[in-house]
Amino acid sequence: MKYAELISRLTLEEKAALLSGKGNFTSKEIKRLGIPGITFSDGPHGLRKQAGAADHLGLNPSLPATCYPTAAAVANSWDVALGEALGEHLGIECVAQRVNMLLGPGLNIKRSPLCGRAFEYFSEDPILAGKMAAAYIRGIQSKGVSACPKHFAANSQETLRMSSDSVVDERTLREIYLTAFEIAVKEGRPKAIMSAYNKINGVYANEDKHLLRDILRDEWGFDGMVVTDWGGSDDHVAGVKAGSHIEMPAPGPCSDLLLVEAVRNGELEETVLDERLDEYLNVVFSITIAEDAPTEFDTEAHHEFAKKVAAESIVLLKNEDGILPLPHGARVGLIGNFVRKPRYQGAGSSIVNPTKLDTALECLNACPEIEVVASYEPDFLQSDGKPTEIDTINMKLLARNVEVVLLFLGLTEDAESEGMDRRHMALKRNQLDLFRKIFSVNHNVVVILSGGSAMELPFADQCKAIVHGYLGGQAGAAAMTDVLLGRVTPSGKLAESWPVRYEDTPAFRYFPGAEKTSEYREGPFIGYRYYDTAKIPVRFPFGFGLSYTTFAYSDLRVTENGATFSIKNTGKVPGAEIAQVYVGKRDGKIFRPTKELKGFTKVFLNPGEEKTLTVPLDDKAFRYFNVKTGKWEFEEGAYEVYVAASSEDIKLTGAVEVVGTDAPDPYKGFSLPSYRAGTVADVPAEEFAVLLGRPIPKAKWDRARPLERNDTISQLCYAKSRAARFVFRRIEAMKRKSDVSGKPDLNIYAIYNMPFRGIAKLMGPMVDLNMVDSILEIVNGRFWGGLIHLISAWRRKGKAEKAFERALADAGKEKG
Ligand code: BGC
Numbered sequence: 044m045k046y047a048e049l050i051s052r053l054t055l056e057e058k059a060a061l062l063s064g065k066g067n068f069t070s071k072e073i074k075r076l077g078i079p080g081i082t083f084s085d086g087p088h089g090l091r092k093q094a095g096a097a098d099h100l101g102l103n104p105s106l107p108a109t110c111y112p113t114a115a116a117v118a119n120s121w122d123v124a125l126g127e128a129l130g131e132h133l134g135i136e137c138v139a140q141r142v143n144m145l146l147g148p149g150l151n152i153k154r155s156p157l158c159g160r161a162f163e164y165f166s167e168d169p170i171l172a173g174k175m176a177a178a179y180i181r182g183i184q185s186k187g188v189s190a191c192p193k194h195f196a197a198n199s200q201e202t203l204r205m206s207s208d209s210v211v212d213e214r215t216l217r218e219i220y221l222t223a224f225e226i227a228v229k230e231g232r233p234k235a236i237m238s239a240y241n242k243i244n245g246v247y248a249n250e251d252k253h254l255l256r257d258i259l260r261d262e263w264g265f266d267g268m269v270v271t272d273w274g275g276s277d278d279h280v281a282g283v284k285a286g287s288h289i290e291m292p293a294p295g296p297c298s299d300l301l302l303v304e305a306v307r308n309g310e311l312e313e314t315v316l317d318e319r320l321d322e323y324l325n326v327v328f329s330i331t332i333a334e335d336a337p338t339e340f341d342t343e344a345h346h347e348f349a350k351k352v353a354a355e356s357i358v359l360l361k362n363e364d365g366i367l368p369l370p371h372g373a374r375v376g377l378i379g380n381f382v383r384k385p386r387y388q389g390a391g392s393s394i395v396n397p398t399k400l401d402t403a404l405e406c407l408n409a410c411p412e413i414e415v416v417a418s419y420e421p422d423f424l425q426s427d428g429k430p431t432e433i434d435t436i437n438m439k440l441l442a443r444n445v446e447v448v449l450l451f452l453g454l455t456e457d458a459e460s461e462g463m464d465r466r467h468m469a470l471k472r473n474q475l476d477l478f479r480k481i482f483s484v485n486h487n488v489v490v491i492l493s494g495g496s497a498m499e500l501p502f503a504d505q506c507k508a509i510v511h512g513y514l515g516g517q518a519g520a521a522a523m524t525d526v527l528l529g530r531v532t533p534s535g536k537l538a539e540s541w542p543v544r545y546e547d548t549p550a551f552r553y554f555p556g557a558e559k560t561s562e563y564r565e566g567p568f569i570g571y572r573y574y575d576t577a578k579i580p581v582r583f584p585f586g587f588g589l590s591y592t593t594f595a596y597s598d599l600r601v602t603e604n605g606a607t608f609s610i611k612n613t614g615k616v617p618g619a620e621i622a623q624v625y626v627g628k629r630d631g632k633i634f635r636p637t638k639e640l641k642g643f644t645k646v647f648l649n650p651g652e653e654k655t656l657t658v659p660l661d662d663k664a665f666r667y668f669n670v671k672t673g674k675w676e677f678e679e680g681a682y683e684v685y686v687a688a689s690s691e692d693i694k695l696t697g698a699v700e701v702v703g704t705d706a707p708d709p710y711k712g713f714s715l716p717s718y719r720a721g722t723v724a725d726v727p728a729e730e731f732a733v734l735l736g737r738p739i740p741k742a743k744w745d746r747a748r749p750l751e752r753n754d755t756i757s758q759l760c761y762a763k764s765r766a767a768r769f770v771f772r773r774i775e776a777m778k779r780k781s782d783v784s785g786k787p788d789l790n791i792y793a794i795y796n797m798p799f800r801g802i803a804k805l806m807g808p809m810v811d812l813n814m815v816d817s818i819l820e821i822v823n824g825r826f827w828g829g830l831i832h833l834i835s836a837w838r839r840k841g842k843a844e845k846a847f848e849r850a851l852a853d854a855g856k857e858k859g
Contacts, residue, residue, distance in 0.1 A: 087147030089395030116513035130182020162495020167570030173226025180231030193237035255286030295808025368529025379451035391461025454494030576721030601697035679703025763824030
């Protein structure tokens with residue numbers, strides 16, 4: 044142990060105290076031994092350091108920081124170097140704001156377009172998500188601070204996020220949900236990782252030794268610290284045993300006391316506690332920020348960089364008759380409220396207070412190349428959350444008199460947020476009406492989309508062009524202006540598939556699961572892996588994006604180690620192309636998607652220029668996880684290697700022979716027809732149980748049994764106590780109000796989905812777990828007994844805490 048001597052000078056109380064937060068975003072220091080506290084901050088696309096009262100839901104404003112495009116946008120750039128540069132910018136802002144650890148990037152796999160946090164995550168594909176996350180991590184950490192990739196793992200929904208059990212077969216877990224983290228850890232070497240709220244196959248991620256030690260540390264070589272998600276620790280002792288380090292935010296001494304008691308009663312060996320401390324201190328000492336480090340950053344330069352990132356990430360989805368770029372002198376109409384009130388980030392803990400904010404209105408008005416006529420209406424939503432009846436008379440007049448209409452549509456703020464999932468994939472009806480009315484007087488409609496995830500686009504065949512900026516950050520509007528005018532050639536490609544309808548998605552029947560569980564019945568067939576294999580038509584395929592120029596692919600050579608080919612810019616303007624390399628195996632015994640992304644590259648070319656490129660095929664290119672041997676194995680034989688412009692646009696095909704590992708077929712004799720065909724939209728329970736290798740756990744809450752610590756507040760509806768059911772009805776009414784308000788009340792969603800233990804874990808030192816148990820007694824109908832226990836638990840807590848604090852204060856005397 045590197046810090047054995049230092050650790051020997053800590054008392055048991057001090058050791059325990061170091062492994063939980065001090066405040067909402069700080070850890071504890073021990074001055075007498077020179078152990079510093081550290082400061083954490085969200086988040087993935089910009090800092091959220093709150094100067095005043097801190098919270099984990101992004102409710103109170105934070106210090107101004109650059110709001111970069113969200114991960115869902117940046118992933119469309121497929122540009123690892125850009126991701127690393129973005130990380131560097133984040134790192135510089137961390138140093139200036141004295142933040143030692145940035146809580147990001149978020150790299151959960153987009154299992155369904157409806158995940159409320161889809162805007163915070165990169166992709167449906169683990170290679171793309173992992174490579175981008177690793178780049179962010181390298182960039183952030185190059186400035187001497189720590190990244191904290193999250194949420195580890197299988198955390199693909201917000202509904203009941205703190206209690207839900209992700210039921211997923213091991214092969215899918217390894218190949219899809221863990222591979223992204225594996226790449227982030229091996230190639231980014233993060234100093235920290237955040238464990239997810241949810242359970243995975245019955246065990247809380249934060250208490251899963253197989254995940255946190257066997258896989259993360261022993262297999263992947265992670266040597267940093269595991270941070271719980273905020274309020275995500277269920278049993279701190281179990282967490283520390285399993286390999287988790289710090290419990291956040293600040294549960295108070297009651298949590299530290301649990302560690303002390305566990306050591307005293309032999310439940311937790313002190314050597315294990317010491318080991319965790321050693322790992323923890325190793326990180327803490329490596330991320331201190333020098334006192335004389337700069338306290339400011341160049342806000343203008345960072346804004347300019349945010350614009351560059353946004354421009355590289357914009358995706359041109361349709362461009363008929365060369366309507367874009369806008370010709371010089373074009374008379375253009377701007378329609379829609381996002382023209383002056385951009386949607387540029389999502390809600391929740393990732394919310395950034397931007398240093399400045401560009402709007403399409405200002406940016407397009409400042410362009411001498413075009414003549415702008417603007418018209419916009421009130422928000423698509425009224426203050427009561429009802430869709431606005433849009434009076435289109437003026438708009439129609441305007442649309443009739445211009446050559447091109449730029450119509451700004453997309454997801455409204457209420458549609459996507461941490462703490463809740465989207466209910467459907469449709470745009471608001473008033474937006475569709477608006478399109479129809481504008482289209483009835485002018486067919487030259489360019490739709491400009493904002494939003495962090497896929498949407499249904501019923502007008503896609505009618506409009507002339509569609510450009511998607513996702514959530515482009517504070518300079519997104521300026522970047523969009525440059526693309527519309529052709530100052531920048533669009534080069535982004537979709538990091539997720541865009542289904543035609545929500546019903547077409549593979550997890551449609553399973554997402555977000557029932558009360559206790561979320562069954563990942565679709566297995567590894569998510570996103571393009573499904574559409575491609577089951578031959579389901581999509582609106583726009585994974586990896587798709589247009590340009591103002593054209594590219595020709597040629598001369599493919601393939602070996603086991605890589606694909607080498609040439610790309611030529613055959614158009615008239617400079618531009619960048621993203622080439623994707625997929626691998627498939629037609630004659631395999633082991634079922635698998637038709638093809639899977641294994642590498643990619645982005646190249647910038649002037650007109651007529653040609654370059655030869657090599658995309659490496661690494662250890663992940665041909666492997667599959669064998670549930671029988673519990674290892675990565677290789678199936679012997681020929682593999683197809685496709686070089687493609689999108690998952691549906693294959694430009695070149697090669698083949699390669701791979702030597703196998705001769706592992707037994709784990710599925711021999713098993714009846715898995717849906718998985719063998721990839722038609723996983725309606726997998727029968729029995730078949731899923733075969734894939735899982737065990738019976739499917741019960742999905743519904745047991746309404747008859749008393750409520751327990753890990754049951755959620757939303758289960759109060761089943762409480763024996765009438766008063767508790769009354770409280771439930773009040774909370775339910777507040778949630779319903781929030782649902783339709785147009786501005787989600789994140790507090791209500793957090794309370795609704797919170798397990799009872801959260802009362803102790805998130806309310807700081809006021810309540811401990813024994814008090815929670817007494818509250819549960821009351822809820823379960825034993826009012827007087829519960830009340831008496833509550834009072835005595837509160838007294839015991841007070842005494843124990845005083846003794847604990849005395850012990851901490853005396854630590855110096857005891858240990859010197
Ligand atoms: C989120 C994390 C975030 C943390 C701190 C949690 O609710 O899940 O992503 O980093 O809060 O704000």
